[in-house]
Amino acid sequence: MPPRRLVVVGGGLAGSEAAWQAASRGVEVELWEGRPEMRTPAHSTLYLGELVCSNSLGSDLPETAAGLLKAELRRLGSLVMAAADRHRVAAGRALAVDRLAFARAVTARLASHPLVRLRRGEVDRLPEGPAVIATGPLTSEKMAQALQEELGASCLHFYDAAAPIVTGESVDPERSFWASRYEKGGGDYLNCPLTQAEYEAFWQALVSAETVPLNEIDRPLFFEGCLPVEELARRGRDTLRFGPLKPVGLVDPRTGRQPYAVVQLRREDRSGRLLNLVGFQTRLRWGAQAEVFRMIPALARAEFVRYGVMHRNTYLEAPAVLEPTLRARRRPRLFLAGQLVGVEGYLESTAAGLVAGINAARAIRGETPVVFPEETMIGALLAFVTRPRxxxxxxxxxxxxxxxxxxxxxxxxxxxHRHVERAQEALSNFLSCVTIGT
Ligand SMILES: Cc1cc2nc3c(=O)[nH]c(=O)nc-3n(C[C@H](O)[C@H](O)[C@H](O)COP(=O)(O)OP(=O)(O)OC[C@H]3O[C@@H](n4cnc5c(N)ncnc54)[C@H](O)[C@@H]3O)c2cc1C
Structure with a gap:
């Protein structure tokens, strides 16, 4: 029988989870972490599973998206969730952790696993044999280059300048209308008009809102074609009306006139259930984004699926290079995991690590890698990131x-409530049909 050995590169949240899942399935794991010799701009300890910023893993309420993801990870024996539950600190409805105790626990459990060998040092090329790459948003330059060479030069993004995304159903249909500028195209944008008074109040709030401090590693993001919306607004009261909020070519069917200003929303996926605010890449703090952007009348009750960000973030063009199993299309023994596959967030990265670990172990054992059902949060997230958009x-x-x-x-x-019930049923059916256990 061939050796059941897997190399995991990156001992962050995803790599630690992938290593744990594979080792729990009888696979020998060599887990490589670059720190402490290799440094990243955000990590400050030598522990595995270090949380680089907030110590909150988001809501733990069962009927929230983050709560559902946690429930699925717990059910699948996640190492990261077990450490988080063990080291939680009081934080209301959120699951926050004592970050040092948490990372020490992740490190200790992996270090004491008989099938895991922990290695330190930067890995600068893709391993020849079965491997999971989970080097995260701050992937070292050499590994980024190796990924580009193997997967295609245009397949790696280095910065994330994203506008907020809201759910379509939370946009007020009475205060918005579908249309394309000058009626070109088929009404592809959902337009949110503002009167002069509404625009001026919005502008004032936008220029006064608190932003995230600019980090040296993020400075290259600031080129003219990609300015944060608040930065554009600071250039003058009307700059936005000649930029992302320009109303020309649009007529509000309710008034029969061109509005004073218009925020346009564009479909994020084919179904149009998610919409992004066009041109609204931003460095506003998340709380400020909710407050200021809800001043746009049609968005008064908007549900934000994702806030805008502008930061260094290495991630793949996943639809082009990955299967929904997280296996590389061009290299069947290579799996990718974590933020690198285009998910965002601590537990989303963990979920991608969990699936990559399970599937890498399956591939090594000669079994077919699995795709989680789309009705589960894990399945839906990975289907979304690997589907063309x-x-x-x-x-x-x-x-x-x-x-x-x-x-x-x-x-x-x-x-x-029904979504959560359906996700639980789908996971139960999946687990009863497919043996993914240890
Ligand atoms: C500055 C910053 C702040 C963030 N804040 C939050 C937040 O508050 N909340 C949230 O939910 N998400 C946040 N994120 C997003 C994301 O959830 C985290 O980055 C998360 O840690 C990603 O998990 P990961 O396992 O993919 O990567 P990481 O946890 O970063 O793990 C990758 C590991 O790979 C190692 N590595 C890199 N290159 C190599 C190499 N060549 N060889 C060997 N090892 C290597 C790194 O040292 C690191 O330990 C933040 C991201 C960044 C960049």
Whole structure:
């Protein structure tokens, strides 16, 4: 029988989870972490599973997208979730952790696993044999180059300048209208008009809102074609009306006139259940984004699936290079995981690590890698990131990614409840049909 050995590169959240899942399935794992010799601009310890910023892993309420993802990870024996539950600190409805105790626990469990060998040092090329690459948003330059050579030069993004995304159903249909500028195209944009008074109040709030401090590694993002919306607004009261909020060529069917200003929303996926605010890449803090962007009348009750960001982030053009199993199309023994595959967030990265670890172990054992059902949060997230779409940008867990319910359910709370029930049923059916266990 061939050796059941897997190399995992990157001992962050995804790599640690992938190593754990593979070792739990009887595979020998060599887990490589570049720190402490190799440095990244965000990590500061030598522990595996270090949380680079917030110590919160998001809501733990069962009927939220983040809560559903946690429930699925717990059910699948996630190392990261077990350490988080063990080292949680009081944080209301969120799951926050003592970050040092958490990372020490992840490190200790891996270091003491009889099938895991922990190695330190930067890996600068893709391993020859079965491997999981989970080097994260701050992947070292040499590894980024190796990925580009292997997977294709245009397949790696280095920065993430993303506008916020809202759910289509949360946009007020009474205060928005579908149309294309000068009626060219087929009404492809959902337009959110503002009166002069609404625009001026919005502009004032936007230029006064708090932004995330600019980090040296993020400075290259600031070129003229990609300015944050608040930066554009600071150039003058009317700059936005000649830029992303320009109303020309649009007529509001309710008034029969061109609005004073218009925010345009564009479909993020084919179904149009998710919409992004065109031209609204931003460095506003997330709380400020919710407050300021809800001043746009049609977005007063908008549900944000993802906030805007502008930061260094290495991630793949996943639809071009990855299967939904997270296996590289061009290299069947290579799996990718974590933020690198185009998910965003601590537990989303962990989920991608979990699936890559399970599938790499399956491939080594001669079994077919599995695709999680789309009705589960894990399945929906990985289906979304690996499916072709107009603009590939990282994605958080969200109810907007789940397939619509077959039955009509009235009220958001009841719909979410049904989504969670359906996800649990789908995971149970999946686990009873496919043996993914140890
Ligand atoms: C500055 C910053 C702040 C963030 N803040 C948050 C937040 O508050 N909340 C949130 O949910 N998400 C946040 N994220 C996004 C994301 O959730 C985290 O980056 C998460 O840690 C990603 O997990 P990962 O396993 O993919 O990568 P990481 O956790 O970064 O792990 C990758 C590991 O690979 C190692 N490595 C890199 N290159 C090599 C190499 N060539 N050889 C060997 N080892 C290598 C790195 O040292 C690192 O340990 C943030 C991201 C960044 C960049």
């Amino acid at each position: 107009p603009v590939v940008q990282p994605m958080n867990a969200s109810f907007g990614l789940l397939p619509p319910l077959r039955e009509r359910v009235r009220g958001q709370a009841s719909r979410r």
